Amino acid sequence: MTERYYDRRRSFPAPESIDFLSVGSNFTLIAGRFSDDSFVKYLHQLQDVEYVEQNHVYQIQIEQNELRKRQLLKSEIAANWGLARIAQRQKINSTLLQYTFDEQAGQDVHVYVMDTGVDISHQDFENRAIFEANFVETEGHVDMNGHGTHVASKVVGKHFGVAKKAVVHSIKVLNKDGDGMLSNIIKGINHVIETATPGKSVINLSLNGPKSFALDEILSKLVLDHQIPVFVAAGNSGSDACLFSPSSNPNVFSVGASDANDEAAPFSNSGRCVEIYAPGSGIESAYIGGLTKKLDGTSMASPHVTGIAASLLSRKAYANVKDLYDDVILSATQNALSFQPNVDVNSNYNRLAYLNTTPL
Numbered sequence: 234m235t236e237r238y239y240d241r242r243r244s245f246p247a248p249e250s251i252d253f254l255s256v257g258s259n260f261t262l263i264a265g266r267f268s269d270d271s272f273v274k275y276l277h278q279l280q281d282v283e284y285v286e287q288n289h290v291y292q293i294q295i296e297q298n299e300l301r302k303r304q305l306l307k308s309e310i311a312a313n314w315g316l317a318r319i320a321q322r323q324k325i326n327s328t329l330l331q332y333t334f335d336e337q338a339g340q341d342v343h344v345y346v347m348d349t350g351v352d353i354s355h356q357d358f359e360n361r362a363i364f365e366a367n368f369v370e371t372e373g374h375v376d377m378n379g380h381g382t383h384v385a386s387k388v389v390g391k392h393f394g395v396a397k398k399a400v401v402h403s404i405k406v407l408n409k410d411g412d413g414m415l416s417n418i419i420k421g422i423n424h425v426i427e428t429a430t431p432g433k434s435v436i437n438l439s440l441n442g443p444k445s446f447a448l449d450e451i452l453s454k455l456v457l458d459h460q461i462p463v464f465v466a467a468g469n470s471g472s473d474a475c476l477f478s479p480s481s482n483p484n485v486f487s488v489g490a491s492d493a494n495d496e497a498a499p500f501s502n503s504g505r506c507v508e509i510y511a512p513g514s515g516i517e518s519a520y521i522g523g524l525t526k527k528l529d530g531t532s533m534a535s536p537h538v539t540g541i542a543a544s545l546l547s548r549k550a551y552a553n554v555k556d557l558y559d560d561v562i563l564s565a566t567q568n569a570l571s572f573q574p575n576v577d578v579n580s581n582y583n584r585l586a587y588l589n590t591t592p593l
Contacts, residue, residue, distance in 0.1 A: 291418060291442035291478075293349065293380045293411035295469070295530035313393065314493050315512030319537055319588045322566050324495050335590055338544040339396025344388050345429060345436045346536075347421045348381030349411060350374055351403035355382060357390035357519040358401065365402035366424050368417040377409035379521040383528055384439045386519030387536035388543065393518040393525070395540020395588065396547070407440065415445055422451050431460040433546060437539040438479055439532035441468035441502075445478045456484040462554045464488060464539040466531035467502040471573075474502035481506050486542075486558050490514060490534040491585060497572045501531055503581050508558070509565055511537040511586035538586050549593045564589040 316332040317325050345365065352375070353362035362385060367374040376382045381403065386392075389399040406421040407413035418440070425436060436455070455461050463485040467474040474480040480487040480502065490501040490513025497503060498514050513534030520526035541561055551557045565584035572578050 287415075287443075289415045289443045289445060290412050291407075291415065291440045292413075293378070293407060293440055293530075293532055295380060295411075295528050295532050313517045315387075315516050315533070315537055316393070316395065318491075318493070318512050319395070319541065319586050320590075322569075322587065324569070325493060333590060334395070334397070334588060335544065335548070337398055338547060339389060339394075339399025339540070340547045341433055342396065342399045342543045342546045343402055343429065343434045344385070344396070344399050344539060344543055345402045345404055345425050345434065346381055346385045346388065347404045347406050347418065347425075347436060347438050348376075348384055348440070349378035349407045349409065350376035350381045350405040351385045351401060352376050352379075352382040352519070352521045352523075353403060355386070355519045355521075355523060357386045357392050357394070359391050361389060361399070362401045362403065365404050365428075366421065367405040368420045368424075369405050369408050369413070372405070372408055374403070374405055376403075376405075376521050378407070378411055379526065380411055380439070380528075380532065381405070381407070382521050383516075383518040383526060384437060384532060384536045387516065387533060388437060388540045390519055395537055396543035398547070399540075399543045413440065415442075415448060419447060419451050422455055425461060426451075426455055426459050429459075429461055432550060434461050435539055435542050435546065436461060436463045437536050438463060438465040438485075439530075439535050441466055441470075441477050441480055441531075443478065444476070444481060448478045449482050452479055452482050453484045456554050460554050462486065462542055462557050464535050464542060466535045467507045469500045469530055469532075470502055471500050472502055473504040473506070475504050475506040477502070484554075486538065486561065488531060488535040488538045488586075490529075490531045491570060495569050495571065495585065497570055497576065497581075498529070498531075499573050500529070501534070503572065503576050505580055505582070508562060508582060509538060509584045509586050510534065510570055513537075541586060541588050544588060545593070560589075560593075561586070 492514035
């Protein structure tokens with residue numbers, strides 16, 4: 234006999250799966266797989282249900298290029314061009330490749346990387362990487378893709394990172410293919426709400442996907458109610474970042490990608506939802522298996538800015554997230570970028586990320 238869901242007026246087949254998650258006192262997520270479309274329509278009519286939306290898949294934001302790998306050599310690894318660019322106002326060249334930074338940058342700051350996992354044993358992390366949580370039920374907590382390790386190293390790594398003293402927490406919400414369900418991403422965000430310390434914590438979300446009311450709501454709650462800053466990839470569609478989540482959310486900080494010629498990358502999303510651009514083409518960072526790899530994408534741009542934020546948080550106490558966002562914007566190099574011919578420059582902020590090392 235088929236199990237059915239009943240109310241006083243009608244009955245439906247029971248959901249194939251269902252999951253409940255409460256965030257605070259006024260936000261409850263119910264994620265399920267329903268075989269009967271009429272039941273979904275019925276849910277729309279319930280007074281206690283604010284909205285019903287598809288449990289979308291969100292993806293890492295890298296360009297699919299075949300790029301080299303090599304072993305990490307401590308004594309020979311130099312700062313890559315992305316680090317050099319955020320450390321100076323001028324366009325880089327062969328003589329402008331210096332990365333100047335505070336040796337204590339990121340001290341006592343906790344960076345939550347919500348991604349494919351992190352290879353916490355990689356030597357670039359110097360034992361400053363922690364496995365925090367895994368919400369991908371079909372996989373273990375290890376990084377089977379490499380994307381999360383690359384992102385985390387760009388934020389905190391000894392050789393490749395911006396904030397070289399920060400601690401990174403791995404929250405796995407994306408699988409080995411770089412895909413993650415909306416419900417799992419929300420679970421990861423809720424975990425940060427429950428465990429992170431405001432004023433000393435920051436989130437990096439190098440992923441993008443369809444617009445989502447649920448994702449917007451919990452991210453806004455995280456930022457506004459719990460004062461945890463969130464930096465996200467603008468997306469790689471070469472279109473308007475305002476068409477996607479989480480890059481369209483006004484309470485998070487969306488980052489587009491630039492290249493070594495100070496051009497906005499052709500794959501990078503743009504528009505008024507992009508607060509700043511940062512290096513995102515040919516970015517070298519740590520990779521799974523003790524290796525390094527070069528990757529392209531707004532996924533690589535966002536952790537540069539997350540690292541800048543972690544550096545600022547280690548140097549200054551902020552009353553709220555907006556003040557931190559404002560400092561990142563105020564320190565940016567203005568009008569350094571050129572855009573693709575199809576991009577409306579009047580609808581974009583011409584800001585290039587800069588790591589300010591002067592006293593605050």
